[in-house]
Amino acid sequence: MRPVALAAGMLILGLGSAAGLANQINTGGTTGAYHSTFCPQLESQLKKAKFDYSCTSSEGSRENIQRVIGDPTQVGFSQLDVFALENSIYGGDDLFKVVRNDLGRECLFFISRNPEFTSFGDIAAYSDQIRFILPPAKSGVTGTFEFLQQIDPDGLGRARNITYAESADEAIDLALGSEDTVTLLVQFPDPKNARFKSIQEQQGNIVPVIDRNILRQEIGGQKVYYAEETEISMPKWNKSAEKVVTSCTPMVLFTGTPSRVDEGNMRKDQEDLIKTIEALKAEDLQPKQGFFSKLWQKTKALSAASVEKMVDVSEKAREKAKPTIDKAMERAKEMRDQAAESAKELYDEVKKKAGSEGSSDP
Numbered sequence: 001m002r003p004v005a006l007a008a009g010m011l012i013l014g015l016g017s018a019a020g021l022a023n024q025i026n027t028g029g030t031t032g033a034y035h036s037t038f039c040p041q042l043e044s045q046l047k048k049a050k051f052d053y054s055c056t057s058s059e060g061s062r063e064n065i066q067r068v069i070g071d072p073t074q075v076g077f078s079q080l081d082v083f084a085l086e087n088s089i090y091g092g093d094d095l096f097k098v099v100r101n102d103l104g105r106e107c108l109f110f111i112s113r114n115p116e117f118t119s120f121g122d123i124a125a126y127s128d129q130i131r132f133i134l135p136p137a138k139s140g141v142t143g144t145f146e147f148l149q150q151i152d153p154d155g156l157g158r159a160r161n162i163t164y165a166e167s168a169d170e171a172i173d174l175a176l177g178s179e180d181t182v183t184l185l186v187q188f189p190d191p192k193n194a195r196f197k198s199i200q201e202q203q204g205n206i207v208p209v210i211d212r213n214i215l216r217q218e219i220g221g222q223k224v225y226y227a228e229e230t231e232i233s234m235p236k237w238n239k240s241a242e243k244v245v246t247s248c249t250p251m252v253l254f255t256g257t258p259s260r261v262d263e264g265n266m267r268k269d270q271e272d273l274i275k276t277i278e279a280l281k282a283e284d285l286q287p288k289q290g291f292f293s294k295l296w297q298k299t300k301a302l303s304a305a306s307v308e309k310m311v312d313v314s315e316k317a318r319e320k321a322k323p324t325i326d327k328a329m330e331r332a333k334e335m336r337d338q339a340a341e342s343a344k345e346l347y348d349e350v351k352k353k354a355g356s357e358g359s360s361d362p
Contacts, residue, residue: 061140072256082143108209121317124155189230208246
């Protein structure tokens with residue numbers, strides 16, 4: 001753990017059991033799936049077990065994690081990739097307890113107007129030339145982007161032109177307004193979702209986010225991403241639904257470790273809370289109607305050959321771009337060397353001039 005970072009985070013947030021934030025299930029925006037679709041199921045099941053917890057909105061996964069750092073008795077929803085990122089920052093093995101990771105997966109898509117972008121490799125290869133517009137800095141989507149940068153330092157990690165919109169919807173609209181702009185969408189793969197419809201109406205390009213390095217990421221022995229075939233449009237009378245294969249990350253439910261709760265009844269309650277959530281059937285925590293009730297049935301298990309084909313597309317895009325990137329990096333090095341040499345010559349000239357003036361007669 002990093003005690004300095006932990007203490008600083010708690011000080012900034014002013015969180016703790018004394019702050020009156022106990023008995024919360026931290027979700028996300030009030031219109032998001034965590035808050036409106038999944039949390040009510042958990043709240044209902046906990047009330048049956050005599051736990052008085054209520055769904056509480058937030059800015060998303062990152063704020064949920066911060067709240068549990070401040071008060072270990074709280075419960076939070078998060079994307080697993082964001083949880084992995086924050087875990088690496090705070091050393092969360094003794095901070096958090098993941099109690100469920102089997103309720104659904106959110107999938108990753110890059111959104112752009114540029115039809116030349118067809119794979120993660122395309123975008124990673126030219127990330128230093130692309131303008132990225134992301135949802136708010138505290139959002140789970142931005143956390144996902146930062147995690148991808150962390151695991152791909154020579155690709156997406158080179159992105160520097162990054163700005164933040166007021167919302168995910170605004171980020172999509174801005175990204176679709178220019179050929180050189182990209183945003184990231186992390187979404188349950190529901191083709192009826194208004195965001196997918198908006199992208200289609202604006203003739204946007206949905207790019208799968210998948211490569212070999214992404215799929216090999218793990219936390220605590222669990223895969224962070226799974227390759228899934230997802231529907232991104234509704235079928236029409238003369239056209240089947242459009243599908244893409246991309247990386248999807250599990251939604252996790254987590255709380256604080258019992259060791260962080262005061263000994264006695266409070267710690268026993270925390271242990272009982274964890275056991276209660278773990279013992280629930282997955283179907284008791286999943287929506288009974290609508291798209292989410294068919295989430296698993298609509299997910300297509302992919303063969304190793306299919307996954308390999310997709311990651312090859314991404315790797316070939318990188319290889320194709322490599323000579324261009326190497327040339328650009330070589331040119332950038334030459335320009336830096338020239339600038340350094342010019343600066344040295346100027347310095348020597350100024351020093352020489354100052355020396356000659358200092359030695360002249362008054």
